Amino acid sequence: MNESLLDVDGLSLGFSGEAGFAHILDGVTLRMKPGEIRGLVGESGCGKTTLASAILGVLPRHALKIRGGTIRFDGTDMLSRTATADQARVRGRKVTFIPQDPFTSFNPVFTIGQQVDELMKWKSPERENAGVPRHPLFTRYPRARRRRDRERILSTLASVQLPQPEQILKKYPHEVSGGQRQRLMIAMALLPEPDLIIADEPTTALDVTIQAQILGLLRKLATERGAAVLLTTHDLGSAYEICDSVTVMYAGQDVEAAPVDAFFNAPAHPYTGKLLASRPEGAGGMTGIPGEVPSFYDPPPGCRFAPRCPRATADCKRRPDPSHPGEGHMVRCYHPIDAGSAAEAAEIVGAER
Numbered sequence: 572m573n574e575s576l577l578d579v580d581g582l583s584l585g586f587s588g589e590a591g592f593a594h595i596l597d598g599v600t601l602r603m604k605p606g607e608i609r610g611l612v613g614e615s616g617c618g619k620t621t622l623a624s625a626i627l628g629v630l631p632r633h634a635l636k637i638r639g640g641t642i643r644f645d646g647t648d649m650l651s652r653t654a655t656a657d658q659a660r661v662r663g664r665k666v667t668f669i670p671q672d673p674f675t676s677f678n679p680v681f682t683i684g685q686q687v688d689e690l691m692k693w694k695s696p697e698r699e700n701a702g703v704p705r706h707p708l709f710t711r712y713p714r715a716r717r718r719r720d721r722e723r724i725l726s727t728l729a730s731v732q733l734p735q736p737e738q739i740l741k742k743y744p745h746e747v748s749g750g751q752r753q754r755l756m757i758a759m760a761l762l763p764e765p766d767l768i769i770a771d772e773p774t775t776a777l778d779v780t781i782q783a784q785i786l787g788l789l790r791k792l793a794t795e796r797g798a799a800v801l802l803t804t805h806d807l808g809s810a811y812e813i814c815d816s817v818t819v820m821y822a823g824q825d826v827e828a829a830p831v832d833a834f835f836n837a838p839a840h841p842y843t844g845k846l847l848a849s850r851p852e853g854a855g856g857m858t859g860i861p862g863e864v865p866s867f868y869d870p871p872p873g874c875r876f877a878p879r880c881p882r883a884t885a886d887c888k889r890r891p892d893p894s895h896p897g898e899g900h901m902v903r904c905y906h907p908i909d910a911g912s913a914a915e916a917a918e919i920v921g922a923e924r
């Protein structure tokens with residue numbers, strides 16, 4: 572039985588532009604089970620947002636070219652050009668989104684209440700055929716459903732710890748703080764009762780003190796309501812705090828996926844080892860990783876980390892198939908770190924020191 576909620580398999584895509592074709596995602600595989608909280612980590616520019624946007628179906632169509640692979644959500648083919656009604660039922664209803672920047676995500680000219688009502692008019696869990704596009708003029712918002720939705724809205728705002736929810740709904744976006752706006756975003760992502768929430772660096776724009784609170788709240792509410800969360804972040808500390816599992820991306824490739832304990836205690840891909848070692852509290856101390864991320868216009872063949880990898884050999888010019896060093900642990904590397912060998916771990920961490 573296939574118990575995946577989300578199944579991204581071998582996804583390769585890129586964008587054409589004046590500078591040529593940018594090969595962004597290269598054979599990415601990502602699976603999520605119902606209720607799982609998975610971190611999608613990697614350096615800035617490694618393709619986390621592109622992957623999240625591909626799942627949500629919001630990549631710019633004019634330049635996008637899908638070169639291979641599939642995205643299936645609970646049985647719906649999210650890349651098919653004919654299953655658009657099913658895709659519309661999934662997007663914004665079964666899969667919702669928490670954006671990076673709560674400051675630009677609201678429309679400044681409507682009150683928060685008007686914007687939440689509009690969301691529920693279309694995406695309420697009670698709405699039949701939720702998500703199927705119809706002409707807005709011919710779609711009523713029946714009074715009885717609107718009343719029940721209002722109850723849902725007030726209780727969800729209370730659950731994200733927004734005081735005086737009725738007052739907040741009357742305000743305009745600029746009248747509430749950044750932290751409150753991000754709580755509202757979490758509430759709006761929860762209201763359709765989704766099976767998956769994609770949170771794209773949801774706390775980057777906030778104060779460090781508020782970040783941990785918001786992530787803790789997201790984890791608690793998603794778990795209580797049985798929703799899975801895909802959290803894109805470059806903050807490994809956040810991933811450690813709230814995730815069950817982690818997928819590591821490097822230059823548009825998934826290089827490793829592991830339960831959170833294995834990720835931190837027994838990383839197998841040399842890039843993961845470097846990433847962990849370059850944390851301020853890691854063995855390398857804020858050293859960074861020598862070398863540069865390759866260009867997406869002319870990426871190296873095979874493993875894209877090979878040009879920076881102390882273990883690379885000629886084999887690495889072909890993309891490695893996945894291997895499985897442990898339960899739920901996948902790595903794509905011809906020369907993985909042996910978790911049992913302290914000398915190997917030290918070699919990876921200290922190779923350039």
Ligand SMILES: Nc1ncnc2c1ncn2[C@@H]1O[C@H](COP(=O)(O)OP(=O)(O)OP(=O)(O)O)[C@@H](O)[C@H]1O
Pocket residue numbers: 586587588593595613614615616617618619620621622631634805867
């Ligand atoms: N429409 C596009 N055309 C060309 N290149 C693009 C396009 N969209 C994204 N890219 C490139 O794809 C790469 C991956 O970007 P993406 O935003 O997915 O990375 P990221 O890991 O989410 O980064 P960050 O952590 O900074 O948000 C970047 O080099 C970006 O410039």
